[in-house]
Amino acid sequence: MPNTKELYDALDRVIEEHIHEPGALMPVLQGAQEIFGCVPMDVQKYIANALHTTLSDVYGVATFYSQFSLHPKGEYLISVCLGTACYVKGSQKVLDKLSELLGIPVGSTTADGRFTLQATRCLGACGLAPVMTINEEVYGRLTPEQIPDILAKYRKDA
Numbered sequence: 001m002p003n004t005k006e007l008y009d010a011l012d013r014v015i016e017e018h019i020h021e022p023g024a025l026m027p028v029l030q031g032a033q034e035i036f037g038c039v040p041m042d043v044q045k046y047i048a049n050a051l052h053t054t055l056s057d058v059y060g061v062a063t064f065y066s067q068f069s070l071h072p073k074g075e076y077l078i079s080v081c082l083g084t085a086c087y088v089k090g091s092q093k094v095l096d097k098l099s100e101l102l103g104i105p106v107g108s109t110t111a112d113g114r115f116t117l118q119a120t121r122c123l124g125a126c127g128l129a130p131v132m133t134i135n136e137e138v139y140g141r142l143t144p145e146q147i148p149d150i151l152a153k154y155r156k157d158a
């Protein structure tokens with residue numbers, strides 16, 4: 001596991017590579033996401049400084065694009081679709097159940113770093129509504145009653 005200095009050294013190399021390009025912020029943020037696994041506030045400040053731009057510029061881009069995450073993600077990323085087809089079939093109730101069972105609000109990660117819970121737009125599987133994914137696995141036609149068993153499967157390999 002690289003230490004913090006090694007991570008920042010790697011980020012410096014990405015910054016050096018792009019600093020003279022007009023749209024440097026985007027590739028630098030992508031590099032930071034790859035190096036750190038997310039783009040927390042300290043890293044955003046570092047980038048703002050290095051690129052001579054403002055923190056609000058960096059923050060604006062980092063929060064606009066869903067490929068960037070501001071917080072470390074859990075081992076299992078649970079994404080519940082709140083697109084129209086899923087929503088009308090009750091995906092909010094599925095999301096609420098997950099939030100209750102995991103004991104965390106949407107958009108956060110459990111204290112043990114195992115699960116991150118998030119809501120997403122249409123996942124392109126509307127025929128299976130309501131849909132959620134856990135990492136690469138897709139679950140369709142969900143009801144809140146199925147959630148405890150599904151979660152138990154992932155908790156077992158703790």
Ligand code: FES
Pocket residue numbers: 081082083084085086087121122123124125126127129131
């Ligand atoms: S609306 Fe949920 S998959 Fe399309």
